[in-house]
Structures are given as C-alpha cells and as structure tokens.
Amino acid sequence: MEVHSRDYRDRARRIITETPEVRESVTAATRTFVDNRREAFADLDEAALSGWAKEVKSHALTHLADYLEEAETRLVERGAHVHWAETASDVHRIFERIVEENAVRKVVKAKSMLSEELALNPFLESCGVEVFETDLGEYIIQLLGEPPSHIVGPSIHKSLEDTRVIFHERLGTARDASPEDLAAAARDFLRETFLTADLGVSGGNFLVAETGSIALIENEGNIRLSTSVPRIHVALVGIEKVLPRWADLSTFLQVTAKSATGQPVGCFVSIIQGPGGSAAGEPDGPEELHVILVDNGRTRVLADPEIWEALRCVRCGACLNICPVYRQTGGHAYGYVYSGPLGGILNPGLVGLEETLPLPFASTACGACADVCPVRIPIPELLHVWRRRAVERGLTGSEERTALGLFASAATRSRLFGWAENLAGVLPDWVIRRLPMLREWSDGREPPRATGPTFRELWDEGIE
Amino acid sequence: MSGDARERILGRVREANRDREPVAHPGSLPEAAEPPAPLGETGRTDPVGAFEVRLRAAGGEVVQLANEAAARSWLDEFATGFETVSVCAGVPDALQPVLPAAPPEEAALGVSAAVGAAAQTGSLLLSSREGRRSQLLPPVHLVWVRAEDVRLTLGDALQSCREDLPAVLALHSGPSKSADIGQILITGVHGPGRIIAAIVGG
Structure with a gap:
C-alpha cells in the first residue's frame, strides 16, 4: 500500500471540516467498543493477564x-x-x-x-x-x-x-x-x-x-x-x-x-x-x-532495540478505540494501514520515519492507550522515541525548533522569563495567532489566554 | 527464491536477537488470572449450566436432555420446523432428524456433533473431520454435545483435542453476527443465524 502519512495534517483537517459525520460515527462506535471492553475486564485480574500475555509474546519474539x-x-x-x-x-x-x-x-x-x-x-x-x-x-x-x-x-x-x-x-x-x-x-x-x-x-x-x-x-x-x-x-x-x-x-x-x-x-x-x-x-x-x-x-522493527516491543501487538484495536485523537478522524487520516497509537509506533518502523513523520506526533501523550494494551506495549514511550529521533534527525519543522529554542533561553533566564510571562498576558489574540508553534496550535482553536497574576507573582506575595 | 528469502529472513531475525536478553516463557497462566466462567463456584461443579449461561448471552440457544431417548423425542418435535436437513458424518443415527436430505447450501438445517465444549467462552468445538459445509452453510445449526465433554475452561477443552487435531478445529460460540452496517447488530450474516446446542446426558 502506498504511504500517505506525510499528509496527515491536511488529511485530518479535511476529514474534520468536510465530513464531520465521520467523527460522529467513529466516536460513537469506539465508545461502544470501550464500554464493552471495560465490562469484559471488570471481573478479572487484568494486570495479571496482560503481564502474562506480555511475557509470552516477548518470549516468542526473542526466540x-x-x-x-x-x-x-x-x-x-x-x-x-x-x-x-x-x-x-x-x-x-x-x-x-x-x-x-x-x-x-x-x-x-x-x-x-x-x-x-x-x-x-x-x-x-x-x-x-x-x-x-x-x-x-x-x-x-x-x-x-x-x-x-x-x-x-x-x-x-x-x-x-x-x-x-x-x-x-x-x-x-x-x-x-x-x-x-x-x-x-x-x-x-x-x-x-x-x-x-x-x-x-x-x-x-x-x-x-x-x-x-x-x-x-x-x-x-x-x-x-x-x-x-x-x-x-x-x-x-x-x-x-x-x-x-x-x-x-x-x-x-x-x-x-x-x-x-x-x-x-x-x-x-x-x-x-x-x-x-x-x-x-x-x-x-x-x-x-x-x-x-x-x-x-x-525484521527491521525487531532489530530496533527501542521499538521491537511493538511487535507484541495482537491487533485488537483497543488503543485506537480509547484514543481521543483517533476518534476525531478515524483511520484514513493516518495514510497507512495502521492508524491511531498503533500506527504511530508501528508505521515508522515498518516503512520508515521519514515517510510517516507526523504520526508519532498525532497523540496527546495522555497514556490511555498504554492502560488498555493487553500485551503492555509502552505506547507513549515508543511514540516519544520516534519524536526524539525526528528531532535528532532534523526532520521536525524549523518553526518548532525556533520556538523551543526561544522557550529554552527564556526558561533558563529568570528575569527574561518573568518579562515574557507578563508580555504573554497582554498580547492580543492576533499576535498569539502569528507566533511560531502557537500559530499552528491555535489554527482551529481559541488561542490560550494568560489570566490573572502569574505563578511567580503569587509566590512572591505568599499564598494564604 | 523462497528458499533464499527464508534464509535471509531467519538470518535477520537471529541477528536482531543476537545481543538481546532472551525472555523466559512464564509457564501456565496463573489460575487467579484465568478469565472466569459464569456462575462462579457453582460453575465449577456445573460446567453445563455455566456453558448455557455463556452461550445464551451470546445469542445462542441451549437445550439440556437427560438421555438419548429424551434427545430423540425433543428432536422429533424440533425437526417439524424445517423442510430439509444436511447432517454431518459422525452424527449417530439416533440423533439424525427424519427430514429429507439436501446439500448443505440448500438445507434449512445443519446438524453436527461437537468434539467438546467450553463453559468459559460458551464455545462448541467442531472438527472438520465431520465435514465443514453442514456446519456453515445452512441458516440454522444444531450441535449435539455430550454433557461429559463440556469443560470449564477453553484451555482444558482445547487440551483434550491436542493429541489428534483435525485439519480445522473450529469454535462456534454464538450465531453469526455483524455490526458493520452503521454499528447496528445483525445476526446471520454469513454463517448460521441460529445455533442450538443440544446437551445430552449429565
């Protein structure tokens, strides 16, 4: 199958804006799956079961x-x-x-x-x-x-x-x-x-x-x-x-x-x-x-010392069903066979990180997927591995690097940070919408507003 | 080509695992982690009862019959609802309905004899040795099972077949169903839309 994962953002945007009924269908169906799953595990020792299943699959993979x-x-x-x-x-x-x-x-x-x-x-x-x-x-x-x-x-x-x-x-x-x-x-x-x-x-x-x-x-x-x-x-x-x-x-x-x-x-x-x-x-x-x-x-995934555990997957789809990001679009946005959190960890391994780049980022890192995985794949950690590699290989956008660089220099200079905090509190929406990274985030959302005194001001006043 | 591919794949697998700490097999599933069968402690002493609860919950039908004579008279009554039948090889003569035979793809009723059952999952274990088409093509599937062949766990039921496996060992644990049309549950999509487990003895 051809890989279209690089267009994830555009595909997701089109699905959400042009076919809003997809989100409705997918969310309703996955909620039913999640409810039924919860009921099925209610009267059993899920941790013991997933712990055992994990060991069996890891044993099989290492032999x-x-x-x-x-x-x-x-x-x-x-x-x-x-x-x-x-x-x-x-x-x-x-x-x-x-x-x-x-x-x-x-x-x-x-x-x-x-x-x-x-x-x-x-x-x-x-x-x-x-x-x-x-x-x-x-x-x-x-x-x-x-x-x-x-x-x-x-x-x-x-x-x-x-x-x-x-x-x-x-x-x-x-x-x-x-x-x-x-x-x-x-x-x-x-x-x-x-x-x-x-x-x-x-x-x-x-x-x-x-x-x-x-x-x-x-x-x-x-x-x-x-x-x-x-x-x-x-x-x-x-x-x-x-x-x-x-x-x-x-x-x-x-x-x-x-x-x-x-x-x-x-x-x-x-x-x-x-x-x-x-x-x-x-x-x-x-x-x-x-x-x-x-x-x-x-075999490429198996040879990867950090990602190989993804091969324990039994393709139950529980991580898709629970994922708040998957629910917005369904699988087509992901541009390859595997979608949701599973797609984020497996697709880069199977067909290459360059081809599937945004997928490890298509997650809020909430960790719900790891909680439901029946073979305990540490999905958020594996997503993080791919994100780290994307940064190391210079594959992430220059905007993000600039924004994070600015944040890093402010966060390590106390006075500068305080000044920036105060500035953020008074910037009008239209400026925030143009800032690197925030621009992308606030596209389609209300930009975040700083409200009231900052944490540092409260700290200096002393909290009653 | 396939031979070379085999060597290359196995070579890459071995290379990938060369420096990896092998993980030991954890052995049998601890009993405390075993998914419970219905009825709790009662189910342990009454796997047939637990099996009935589970299969019914999945939309299947269950009838318990004390002996072959009771089975026969139940069958005579049951068979009046059908015009034709396709019977798997291996169903004893006494448990075959008196109905005109038809090929499996035309028969109104398919009859087979399970090699085992599991209360934990409400599963009937069917062997391909008796023929698969009568298990699959008629819209209604009647399965005979002996009470002593109903095990508590699926693991026990599968283990009892381990030494002499047919080409396919199948588990039937409810009527055919699908929710692929607008997430609305429909029964009888490709396989039988009615499954009746008739348990004899016990």
Missing part, C-alpha cells in the same frame, strides 16, 4: 527464528506449502504462480490488514482475477473504493445511510432498506461468490509453533467460509504472530476478543493445522493450503 522453523516443520508435515516473503513483490510472485498453476479466476478474501500492506487486491486484479472482500465492513468499503478505517471495524466511519446509498446503487436494494435487508442482500451475493470462488485468502491472528496452527478470530463466519469452501486456501501470516505453545492459545484468543469487542471470544474461531479434503482424508475443505510467512519490515 522467533526457532519458533518459525518449528511452525514450518509442523505445517509441512501436515501437507501445507510454506512460503517465505521478504516484501510485497515476493508475495505477489508467490500468488502469481498459484494463480497460474490453478487457473484461478475468482478469489474470496477474509479481512487481513497484512493484505492491505501488500496491496494484494490491486495486484490480483492486474492478473485478471476477480477479488471479493467478504467481511461485511470490508465489502462495503470495497464497493466504495476506500481502505479500512479501523483494524477491527473497517467501515466504522460509515453510517447506515452511507451503506443504504452504495447498496442501492450496486446491489439494487431499496433506498430505505433496513439493516437486516442490506445484510441479507450482501449475504446472498457473497454466498454465491463463496460457492464459485477458486481460492480463499485469509490472514492469521496467531501461528502456534508447537502444532503449526493458524488461528483466526471473527464474528460473521466469512473467515470460516473463505478457508473452507474454495479448493485453495492461502494464509498471509506476519512473522511476529507466533505463539510458542498450544496451551498459550486459549488465553490469547480470549484476551484478543475481550480487548477488541468485549466478547468472551469471537463467534467463530478457526484453528487450522493443514489442508482438508481428500488430502487429509476429510469430507470437504481446501485441497491445498499455502502459508506465506511475511517479513515486510518486521
């Missing part, structure tokens, strides 16, 4: 090569084809071969953020393959030609009315169709598609090394269908998805679902060990299973 080899061995024993891909073009070449060898014409896709990274849909379409997203939210935004806005709820920014309009145009539903009728229309169309597709693509929430199992969590059943009905199943799995033991899986399934939507577990979980059908002596299921283990920047 990653061995576990990847173990998972590969198990999968091959069960008859799966295991591929390794360093980049998106590696993945494209692997797909090209599978498509050619099997004369694949129609593909059904279950939601996979990794496939968004890899720009898989446009590639498959360029091979003459029809691609259908089957998650209802993904299907809606595919019809609209948009990328997902949230890693769990891809159409979180769309209202019922938006879906009515596009389904009326594309599926011929009534202009005032009920949500149930809209869902039924999508179901009917996609059901036919499942039954006639040659190949199903999925991601993978977890890869269990001990058993070579790929685990997938969902609510609609489209993942089960995509991985069961077509003759070929291709699973795209990021190399960081490893869990060491079968016994680790049950807790991670629950922690992820609880953090994402507040459910005890998703309505459907698929735990896939190998191909099905006659290859496995089973009545149905795909005859071929291809598992593509994808790097695409992950």
Whole structure:
C-alpha cells in the first residue's frame, strides 16, 4: 500500500471540516467498543493477564527464528506449502504462480490488514482475477473504493445511510432498506461468490509453533467460509504472530476478543493445522493450503532495540478505540494501514520515519492507550522515541525548533522569563495567532489566554 | 527464491536477537488470572449450566436432555420446523432428524456433533473431520454435545483435542453476527443465524 502519512495534517483537517459525520460515527462506535471492553475486564485480574500475555509474546519474539522453523516443520508435515516473503513483490510472485498453476479466476478474501500492506487486491486484479472482500465492513468499503478505517471495524466511519446509498446503487436494494435487508442482500451475493470462488485468502491472528496452527478470530463466519469452501486456501501470516505453545492459545484468543469487542471470544474461531479434503482424508475443505510467512519490515522493527516491543501487538484495536485523537478522524487520516497509537509506533518502523513523520506526533501523550494494551506495549514511550529521533534527525519543522529554542533561553533566564510571562498576558489574540508553534496550535482553536497574576507573582506575595 | 528469502529472513531475525536478553516463557497462566466462567463456584461443579449461561448471552440457544431417548423425542418435535436437513458424518443415527436430505447450501438445517465444549467462552468445538459445509452453510445449526465433554475452561477443552487435531478445529460460540452496517447488530450474516446446542446426558 502506498504511504500517505506525510499528509496527515491536511488529511485530518479535511476529514474534520468536510465530513464531520465521520467523527460522529467513529466516536460513537469506539465508545461502544470501550464500554464493552471495560465490562469484559471488570471481573478479572487484568494486570495479571496482560503481564502474562506480555511475557509470552516477548518470549516468542526473542526466540522467533526457532519458533518459525518449528511452525514450518509442523505445517509441512501436515501437507501445507510454506512460503517465505521478504516484501510485497515476493508475495505477489508467490500468488502469481498459484494463480497460474490453478487457473484461478475468482478469489474470496477474509479481512487481513497484512493484505492491505501488500496491496494484494490491486495486484490480483492486474492478473485478471476477480477479488471479493467478504467481511461485511470490508465489502462495503470495497464497493466504495476506500481502505479500512479501523483494524477491527473497517467501515466504522460509515453510517447506515452511507451503506443504504452504495447498496442501492450496486446491489439494487431499496433506498430505505433496513439493516437486516442490506445484510441479507450482501449475504446472498457473497454466498454465491463463496460457492464459485477458486481460492480463499485469509490472514492469521496467531501461528502456534508447537502444532503449526493458524488461528483466526471473527464474528460473521466469512473467515470460516473463505478457508473452507474454495479448493485453495492461502494464509498471509506476519512473522511476529507466533505463539510458542498450544496451551498459550486459549488465553490469547480470549484476551484478543475481550480487548477488541468485549466478547468472551469471537463467534467463530478457526484453528487450522493443514489442508482438508481428500488430502487429509476429510469430507470437504481446501485441497491445498499455502502459508506465506511475511517479513515486510518486521525484521527491521525487531532489530530496533527501542521499538521491537511493538511487535507484541495482537491487533485488537483497543488503543485506537480509547484514543481521543483517533476518534476525531478515524483511520484514513493516518495514510497507512495502521492508524491511531498503533500506527504511530508501528508505521515508522515498518516503512520508515521519514515517510510517516507526523504520526508519532498525532497523540496527546495522555497514556490511555498504554492502560488498555493487553500485551503492555509502552505506547507513549515508543511514540516519544520516534519524536526524539525526528528531532535528532532534523526532520521536525524549523518553526518548532525556533520556538523551543526561544522557550529554552527564556526558561533558563529568570528575569527574561518573568518579562515574557507578563508580555504573554497582554498580547492580543492576533499576535498569539502569528507566533511560531502557537500559530499552528491555535489554527482551529481559541488561542490560550494568560489570566490573572502569574505563578511567580503569587509566590512572591505568599499564598494564604 | 523462497528458499533464499527464508534464509535471509531467519538470518535477520537471529541477528536482531543476537545481543538481546532472551525472555523466559512464564509457564501456565496463573489460575487467579484465568478469565472466569459464569456462575462462579457453582460453575465449577456445573460446567453445563455455566456453558448455557455463556452461550445464551451470546445469542445462542441451549437445550439440556437427560438421555438419548429424551434427545430423540425433543428432536422429533424440533425437526417439524424445517423442510430439509444436511447432517454431518459422525452424527449417530439416533440423533439424525427424519427430514429429507439436501446439500448443505440448500438445507434449512445443519446438524453436527461437537468434539467438546467450553463453559468459559460458551464455545462448541467442531472438527472438520465431520465435514465443514453442514456446519456453515445452512441458516440454522444444531450441535449435539455430550454433557461429559463440556469443560470449564477453553484451555482444558482445547487440551483434550491436542493429541489428534483435525485439519480445522473450529469454535462456534454464538450465531453469526455483524455490526458493520452503521454499528447496528445483525445476526446471520454469513454463517448460521441460529445455533442450538443440544446437551445430552449429565
């Protein structure tokens, strides 16, 4: 996927001013997620659970090569084809071969953020393959030609009315169709598609090394269908998805679902060990299973001594839901696959700080994201690491450097500071709006006003 | 190409971890941290009851039947609501409804037999060995489960399947649902919109 993160400020501004309904939809939906999550964790020892989950994922990452080899061995024993891909073009070449060898014409896709990274849909379409997203939210935004806005709820920014309009145009539903009728229309169309597709693509929430199992969590059943009905199943799995033991899986399934939507577990979980059908002596299921283990920047993040912990992420979206900044715009402002606090720490690692610069700054540093992370990624600290590096590499604006330089010289000279404080109290709005840094901040906000006596004056008077 | 990519990726992973202190695996989840199953202490001695609470909360249906005879007579009544059925391989003859058979994509009812269940999450464990289509394509899914196969925790339920895993072990823990259209909850989107767990024995 192309990276447009450098335009974050403009994109955010446009979303807020031109489509204010996006903020409404996103805020309402994320509040529901947050409430449900809080309820799901109310009667359990969250700290003990997240502490344990953190250790398991850190263990897996610090032993990653061995576990990847173990998972590969198990999968091959069960008859799966295991591929390794360093980049998106590696993945494209692997797909090209599978498509050619099997004369694949129609593909059904279950939601996979990794496939968004890899720009898989446009590639498959360029091979003459029809691609259908089957998650209802993904299907809606595919019809609209948009990328997902949230890693769990891809159409979180769309209202019922938006879906009515596009389904009326594309599926011929009534202009005032009920949500149930809209869902039924999508179901009917996609059901036919499942039954006639040659190949199903999925991601993978977890890869269990001990058993070579790929685990997938969902609510609609489209993942089960995509991985069961077509003759070929291709699973795209990021190399960081490893869990060491079968016994680790049950807790991670629950922690992820609880953090994402507040459910005890998703309505459907698929735990896939190998191909099905006659290859496995089973009545149905795909005859071929291809598992593509994808790097695409992950080894670079792993090699980073300060950022590697971001790879513990289980993609629950809890940090997006709680983030006051994400809620204003939804995911599109961030200009890459991962948005919110997760995008701020992961995108610079995956595609480079220069390409994604404003994202680590798209945060109030309130720390709410760290409180809800089920694997205790120190998100605010990692955001700060990227901010520090941006300054060190001279990537931040000259205005900011000038303003902070002025502040630093005033703050280290007592008399000058007092004079500046008093000055700030009497400056009119139009001057404040022109000051470096404050200008940017006050664009769209009321500029801050100094009121009453300063702290130092109060101090000198003595506080009663 | 893939072989070279494999070596390069594993090489980079090893290099990245070379000077990093390895983190030890913390072992099993401490019991105090285990997400609780419904009904608290009562649930420990009555996993079937706890399972029922959890699956119902997710929108599923549960019926408890004392023995196979009771199951049979319940089934005869239940089956009158359907015109056709698709039955998974492995469902005992006595637990198959007397209905005309239809392919899974046309049947009104799918019937399968779970290999286990977990009260903690309200999950039925289904094996691909009995065939997946009848578990997924009909709009209504009836799942037989033996009372003695209902475990308290999901971990225990998964562990009981560990030694002989099918191509897919699936957990069904409620009807298919989605809130992707304007955040309004809808059931029966792709998978079955009704799931009925029929627990026999106990």
